[in-house]
Amino acid sequence: MGTHVGDYMSNLNHAIELIKSHHEQYLAELIEFAAIPSISTLSAHKPDMQRAAEWAAQQLKGMSFSNVAILPTRGHPVAYGEWLNVPGKPTVLVYGHYDVQPVDPLNEWLSPPFEPTVRGENLYARGASDMKGNVHAFLKALQSLITSGGLPINVKVIVEGEEEIGSPSLDAFVQEHREKLACDIALNADSGIQKPDQPSLVYGLRGLSYFELWVYGPEHDLHSGVFGGSLHNPAQALCELVAGMHDANGHITLPGFYDKVRVLSEDESSDLAHLPHSDEEWRKMTGAPQLYGEKDYSTLERLGARPTLEVNGLLSGFTGEGAKTVLPAKAMAKISMRLVPYQDDTEIAQQLRDYLEQNAPATVRWELRTISTCSPVLVKRDTTGARAAAAALEETFGVRPVFVLQGGSVPVVSMIQTRLGVDSVLLGFGLPDDNLHAPNEKLHLPTYYRGIEAFTRFFARVGG
Numbered sequence: 001m002g003t004h005v006g007d008y009m010s011n012l013n014h015a016i017e018l019i020k021s022h023h024e025q026y027l028a029e030l031i032e033f034a035a036i037p038s039i040s041t042l043s044a045h046k047p048d049m050q051r052a053a054e055w056a057a058q059q060l061k062g063m064s065f066s067n068v069a070i071l072p073t074r075g076h077p078v079a080y081g082e083w084l085n086v087p088g089k090p091t092v093l094v095y096g097h098y099d100v101q102p103v104d105p106l107n108e109w110l111s112p113p114f115e116p117t118v119r120g121e122n123l124y125a126r127g128a129s130d131m132k133g134n135v136h137a138f139l140k141a142l143q144s145l146i147t148s149g150g151l152p153i154n155v156k157v158i159v160e161g162e163e164e165i166g167s168p169s170l171d172a173f174v175q176e177h178r179e180k181l182a183c184d185i186a187l188n189a190d191s192g193i194q195k196p197d198q199p200s201l202v203y204g205l206r207g208l209s210y211f212e213l214w215v216y217g218p219e220h221d222l223h224s225g226v227f228g229g230s231l232h233n234p235a236q237a238l239c240e241l242v243a244g245m246h247d248a249n250g251h252i253t254l255p256g257f258y259d260k261v262r263v264l265s266e267d268e269s270s271d272l273a274h275l276p277h278s279d280e281e282w283r284k285m286t287g288a289p290q291l292y293g294e295k296d297y298s299t300l301e302r303l304g305a306r307p308t309l310e311v312n313g314l315l316s317g318f319t320g321e322g323a324k325t326v327l328p329a330k331a332m333a334k335i336s337m338r339l340v341p342y343q344d345d346t347e348i349a350q351q352l353r354d355y356l357e358q359n360a361p362a363t364v365r366w367e368l369r370t371i372s373t374c375s376p377v378l379v380k381r382d383t384t385g386a387r388a389a390a391a392a393l394e395e396t397f398g399v400r401p402v403f404v405l406q407g408g409s410v411p412v413v414s415m416i417q418t419r420l421g422v423d424s425v426l427l428g429f430g431l432p433d434d435n436l437h438a439p440n441e442k443l444h445l446p447t448y449y450r451g452i453e454a455f456t457r458f459f460a461r462v463g464g
Helices: 005-020 023-034 045-060 128-147 170-176 234-243 264-271 279-286 299-304 347-357 384-397 410-421 445-463
Strands: 068-073 078-083 091-097 117-119 122-124 154-160 183-187 200-205 207-216 309-317 328-339 365-374 402-406 425-428 442-444
Touching: 005 023, 005 128, 005 445, 023 122, 023 128, 023 445, 045 068, 045 078, 045 128, 045 154, 068 207, 091 128, 091 410, 117 442, 122 445, 128 154, 128 442, 128 445, 154 183, 170 410, 183 384, 183 410, 200 384, 200 425, 207 234, 207 347, 234 328, 264 299, 264 402, 299 402, 328 347, 347 365, 384 425, 384 445, 410 425, 442 445
Parallel strands: 091 154, 091 183, 183 425, 200 402
Antiparallel strands: 068 078, 078 154, 117 122, 122 442, 207 328, 207 365, 309 328
């Protein structure tokens, strides 16, 4: 069933009223979804991945979507469905993911990560914000419009299960299903806003290059008393190499690293200056003693407009309780770099190798393993989809949205841009203090309910 242009406003109003009266039902459904431990990086949770994909597919079937299926990939499956009942109207491809991050350290959670718990205005659970809340929000938006007279647009939905491990199977999936996924507008709901009272639209995402750097010394662990002082400890050598990747001003020292970094326009710099976060607010949110970063750039510039190099993990020697005097045979650091347009992930990998070749001592040998990569993305700010999203946010929140550069990476945005030739609208409702990827992840429920309304207005505006 389609929707006539003249009816869309009355149908929209009915849909919004429907949403307001179903908050309790929506919360119960979301709790059910968030309780599935769909951790994509851990093989023990493969059955849970299938359950989560089936949960999303059942939602689509319940809305009378056509061709609903669990489509296989080389890894975890993709839930797919389509509503193509309005010939001549735009087709929107909606993206989400059902997989979540691991829960470690478990002892820091105030309630079990897969027993969703409401405390105050927040729902606490792994994946509540990233991104099961947003997936459920756009599903309920679509449902509200269908119930209120039908969607005024054509919609295709994909919900994948590998975003948290870099979407390694998705590019091949998108290429294989290019005709099936063809669209006029792509909506990526894996996003957020600045504050509950300040909506925003993301127009740029940093890319990601993720590596394991292994440093090897003796053939096996040795007694640090007997052999210490005669060999270069691999853990020490690794730390020396990592420490040398930044200078005293926080600049990254890889040769050529900044050669292609994009300079912000005056309009972009002005937008950044008006974002609603002070340095002190940001510091309090993190709990750090003080902020740190690249000299001569503001915190807001460092968060989205400048590239980074971070150590995500270190492993070497004895790390158990008490003492064991060992000189380790090897050491490993997990290193990630967030890249900005127009940096190239292949060139960055070579720059890291060049640094290691120039600086690694002959007393050890090293190996660099590429774990995952994705390209940075810059999307147009003045498109039909972006205008519809901005209007939907202003109507829902009563405040004009700000445009932001986001520090995180969402691989599918560049894939859709490259493979389908379509820019994505990045519209979602996570908050900076939602503890993404950390213990006690939360979803702010008033913002989640507003998000359902904003998605609904977006779909209606694109079709109207």
